Amino acid sequence: xxxxxxxxxxxxxxxxxxxxxxxxxxxxxxxxxxxxxxxxxxxxxxxxxxxxxxxxxxxxxxxxxxxxxxxxxxxxxxxxxxxxxxxxxxxxxxxxxxxxxxxxxxxxxxxxxxxxxxxxxxxxxxxxxxxxxxxxxxxxxxxxxxxxxxxxxxxxxxxxxxxxxxxxxxxxxxxxxxxxxxxxxxxxxxxxxxxxxxxxxxxxxxxxxxxxxxxxxxxxxxxxxxxxxxxxxxxxxxxxxxxxxxxxxxxxxxxxxxxxxxxxxxxxxxxxxxxxxxxxxxxxxxxxxxxxxxxxxxxxxxxxxxxxxxxxxxxxxxxxxxxxxxxxxxxxxxxxxxxxxxxxxxxxxxxxxxxxxxxxxxxxxxxxxxxxxxxxxxxxxxxxxxxxxxxxxxxxxxxxxxxxxxxxxxxxxxxxxxxxxxxxxxxxxxxxxxxxxxxxxxxxxxxxxxxxxxxxxxxxxxxxxxxxxxxxxxxxxxxxxxxxxxxxxxxxxxxxxxxxxxxxxxxxxxxxxxxxxxxxxxxxxxxxxxxxxxxxxxxxxxxxxxxxxxxxxxxxxxxxxxxxxxxxxxxxxxxxxxxxxxxxxxxxxxxxxxxxxxxxxxxxxxxxxxxxxxxxxxxxxxxxxxxxxxxxxxxxxxxxxxxxxxxxxxxxxxxxxxxxxxxxxxxxxxxxxxxxxxxxxxxxx
Amino acid sequence: xxxxxxxxxxxxxxxxxxxxxxxxxxxxxxxxxxxxxxxxxxxxxxxxxxxxxxxxxxxxxxxxxxxxxxxxxxxxxxxxxxxxxxxxxxxxxxxxxxxxxxxxxxxxxxxxxxxxxxxxxxxxxxxxxxxxxxxxxxxxxxxxxxxxxxxxxxxxxxxxxxxxxxxxxxxxxxxxxx
Numbered sequence: 001x002x003x004x005x006x007x008x009x010x011x012x013x014x015x016x017x018x019x020x021x022x023x024x025x026x027x028x029x030x031x032x033x034x035x036x037x038x039x040x041x042x043x044x045x046x047x048x049x050x051x052x053x054x055x056x057x058x059x060x061x062x063x064x065x066x067x068x069x070x071x072x073x074x075x076x077x078x079x080x081x082x083x084x085x086x087x088x089x090x091x092x093x094x095x096x097x098x099x100x101x102x103x104x105x106x107x108x109x110x111x112x113x114x115x116x117x118x119x120x121x122x123x124x125x126x127x128x129x130x131x132x133x134x135x136x137x138x139x140x141x142x143x144x145x146x147x148x149x150x151x152x153x154x155x156x157x158x159x160x161x162x163x164x165x166x167x168x169x170x171x172x173x174x175x176x177x178x179x180x181x182x183x184x185x186x187x188x189x190x191x192x193x194x195x196x197x198x199x200x201x202x203x204x205x206x207x208x209x210x211x212x213x214x215x216x217x218x219x220x221x222x223x224x225x226x227x228x229x230x231x232x233x234x235x236x237x238x239x240x241x242x243x244x245x246x247x248x249x250x251x252x253x254x255x256x257x258x259x260x261x262x263x264x265x266x267x268x269x270x271x272x273x274x275x276x277x278x279x280x281x282x283x284x285x286x287x288x289x290x291x292x293x294x295x296x297x298x299x300x301x302x303x304x305x306x307x308x309x310x311x312x313x314x315x316x317x318x319x320x321x322x323x324x325x326x327x328x329x330x331x332x333x334x335x336x337x338x339x340x341x342x343x344x345x346x347x348x349x350x351x352x353x354x355x356x357x358x359x360x361x362x363x364x365x366x367x368x369x370x371x372x373x374x375x376x377x378x379x380x381x382x383x384x385x386x387x388x389x390x391x392x393x394x395x396x397x398x399x400x401x402x403x404x405x406x407x408x409x410x411x412x413x414x415x416x417x418x419x420x421x422x423x424x425x426x427x428x429x430x431x432x433x434x435x436x437x438x439x440x441x442x443x444x445x446x447x448x449x450x451x452x453x454x455x456x457x458x459x460x461x462x463x464x465x466x467x468x469x470x471x472x473x474x475x476x477x478x479x480x481x482x483x484x485x486x487x488x489x490x491x492x493x494x495x496x497x498x499x500x501x502x503x504x505x506x507x508x509x510x511x512x513x514x515x516x517x518x519x520x521x522x523x524x525x526x527x528x529x530x531x532x533x534x535x536x537x538x539x540x541x542x543x544x545x546x547x548x549x550x551x552x553x554x555x556x557x558x559x560x561x562x563x564x565x566x567x568x569x570x571x572x573x574x575x576x577x578x579x580x581x582x583x584x585x586x587x588x589x590x591x592x593x594x595x596x597x598x599x600x601x602x603x604x605x606x607x608x609x610x611x612x613x614x615x616x617x618x619x620x621x622x623x624x625x626x627x628x629x630x631x632x633x634x635x636x637x638x639x640x641x642x643x644x645x646x647x648x649x650x651x652x653x654x655x656x657x658x659x660x661x662x663x664x665x666x667x668x669x670x671x672x673x674x675x676x677x678x679x680x681x682x683x684x685x
Numbered sequence: 686x687x688x689x690x691x692x693x694x695x696x697x698x699x700x701x702x703x704x705x706x707x708x709x710x711x712x713x714x715x716x717x718x719x720x721x722x723x724x725x726x727x728x729x730x731x732x733x734x735x736x737x738x739x740x741x742x743x744x745x746x747x748x749x750x751x752x753x754x755x756x757x758x759x760x761x762x763x764x765x766x767x768x769x770x771x772x773x774x775x776x777x778x779x780x781x782x783x784x785x786x787x788x789x790x791x792x793x794x795x796x797x798x799x800x801x802x803x804x805x806x807x808x809x810x811x812x813x814x815x816x817x818x819x820x821x822x823x824x825x826x827x828x829x830x831x832x833x834x835x836x837x838x839x840x841x842x843x844x845x846x847x848x849x850x851x852x853x854x855x856x857x858x859x860x861x862x863x
Binding site for chain 2 (some may be wrong): 093097099100101102103106107112115116119120122123124126127129131
């Protein structure tokens with residue numbers, strides 16, 4: 001890129017070819033007011049706030065869309081420009097019903113701020129008072145058309161960043177407004193509730209129901225952290241105030257997620273799905289009653305003692321969304337204090353299957369960048385828009401914008417069904433045959449040999465068993481073979497029931513398609529699923545979905561804010577277990593199985609290391625103080641060890657995680673001005 | 686030096702802006718040495734006498750509001766629109782999106798505490814306008830102080846600047862729309 005020199009406001013400044021005037025201004029700390037511009041979106045020049053004078057040009061130009069050229073003489077701040085911008089602002093205010101005193105985003109609004117900086121005390125033009133509706137049909141946010149300035153940031157983020165393009169303009173001219181799909185209520189649209197449109201809205205038009213009005217009484221604190229909701233570990237910025245979560249914003253600087261979040265990260269993490277457990281609860285008359293720690297521990301002690309007498313081992317299961325330190329500590333505590341190595345993670349079956357196929361080494365090698373740049377996708381046994389929506393964005397984007405092909409193998413309906421070029425809709429239980437079909441078909445076109453075992457399987461048999469015609473396999477094969485960079489994603493549906501042969505088939509297909517097996521993405525469930533073996537959980541492959549938990553005299557569940565086992569079979573088996581202890585943030589149906597429920601901190605009250613499915617490690621800090629001084633998970637275990645007459649140190653498991661000590665510290669208080677500069681989304685002051 | 690004569694009144698507003706004037710606290714003593722308050726909502730003066738500065742709170746919602754506004758404009762050399770209702774319509778303006786008859790029906794008949802209510806029709810009563818509008822839609826306004834209500838410091842600053850013969854410039858913390 002060649003260097004260029006411009007004169008802006010009398011200053012000689014450097015830029016390079018390809019930059020807009022606004023880019024050059026920003027790089028040189030020259031402030032130009034903007035409303036429709038967002039640094040991560042395309043520029044449309046809709047709001048006309050960034051107009052500048054260019055010498056030799058008769059008309060005014062928008063800085064955000066005009067390319068910077070060598071030798072340009074630009075003025076950004078003249079009497080005329082200020083007057084013109086004020087006029088534009090007044091027109092914006094007069095066009096719809098901007099009533100700051102009743103707006104949930106007042107004092108958190110870019111339109112308002114720009115009015116202040118231009119000294120606007122009233123509007124010279126008559127108000128239009130249009131009668132506009134408000135759409136409150138969405139569960140998490142509202143759309144008040146009265147406050148919309150039609151900057152189209154929401155449309156652009158939905159289309160360019162998320163890729164689903166739910167939002168767009170409806171009507172034309174003076175009647176134009178932002179609508180979802182074919183102008184249906186937002187709550188009934190194809191919206192995936194990622195909340196990106198709300199985050200980039202410069203006014204109060206799109207507002208979160210939860211955090212509405214919250215910021216009118218002062219600014220919160222912003223902290224960078226990683227999302228705990230699934231194994232992707234997207235970057236996010238948490239806004240908190242007075243020890244409460246206000247809202248969650250995407251981290252636009254995160255190279256992996258690029259500012260994206262999904263409904264799980266942005267909205268479900270701040271919801272309290274069930275009543276909070278703040279003190280120990282013991283079973284009483286079919287329900288629970290509050291108990292002292294002494295009473296709860298005494299109950300557990302007698303259960304442990306009778307288990308010892310029966311000489312049967314006790315079992316322990318941890319949720320993989322807990323920090324690595326907690327998981328490693330739990331393993332250490334269980335083996336030392338309870339003397340049992342039947343300690344595992346709720347989703348251990350996925351990892352066992354993976355290891356049986358791949359060996360231990362390759363688990364963390366998968367790279368997300370292959371998904372970002374792929375030109376065809378093979379997705380097996382996964383409903384990506386539901387389980388890993390941020391990853392699904394790359395498919396929406398590449399399919400819609402770059403004609404990438406999408407092949408799905410799934411026995412059940414899924415949210416990529418209509419987007420798929422080919423959906424190999426196999427019959428339930430016939431996934432293996434569907435994979436053999438695809439393998440044979442791919443091998444045939446690529447002129448590769450398949451093993452005799454598969455040669456022997458006739459296509460008629462495959463067609464019959466899967467109910468998928470051979471033509472579908474051929475079509476899928478054509479798309480995958482023609483692709484320069486295919487990406488393969490495997491859901492837990494293929495891993496959960498310990499069928500390494502299915503994964504092996506996938507890897508054979510990958511091999512023929514020249515996709516390295518490390519680049520086959522295994523879509524693990526939880527924030528720390530990828531490293532439960534690093535925490536030495538499930539060393540003996542004890543726990544599988546089919547494991548009978550009822551034979552264990554005591555099951556200890558370390559759940560944190562996990563509320564489900566992820567597998568119906570496990571939940572049912574737990575129901576019949578004789579004695580269950582649950583250390584749980586919420587009194588969820590899962591925790592209600594237990595005889596004793598001990599409190600636990602939630603994701604933003606705990607701290608520790610998280611390693612996502614591509615091996616990216618981050619340590620996080622506690623953001624909030626837990627209610628009723630709920631102790632940390634390991635402190636509770638240490639206290640319980642004392643009651644059980646054993647000495648155990650909370651640091652006992654820490655040496656296990658030595659391999660991740662150099663993990664990047666992700667949890668840091670952000671400088672708000674820095675966040676604004678980077679995110680440029682309504683969180684001023 | 687003779688004191689500056691100031692008249693205040695409220696139209697379709699909630700009196701909050703006048704409360705905010707009183708929020709200047711002890712500075713009101715200094716103010717009283719500089720001004721003479723000729724009429725206000727608590728004085729029993731039918732028509733405001735000629736004065737230097739008129740301060741109006743509230744929007745124009747009915748015929749009476751408009752008559753008072755016009756009177757104030759005639760009697761005052763310098764007219765200030767105080768608060769968001771006077772400047773932009775604000776909360777009273779929210780009825781602009783409903784037909785007038787629905788507004789009256791709701792207010793006089795359907796309110797939860799009303800028993801056999803009816804919409805008053807007396808000729809003496811001022812007629813409601815179809816739309817609530819800010820002052821500047823009817824008369825020339827010399828200065829706007831936005832805010833709901835405007836902060837006391839903003840009011841104090843604006844008044845003292847005017848009394849010292851300067852045009853106030855509202856910016857920074859002094860400028861609020863909410």
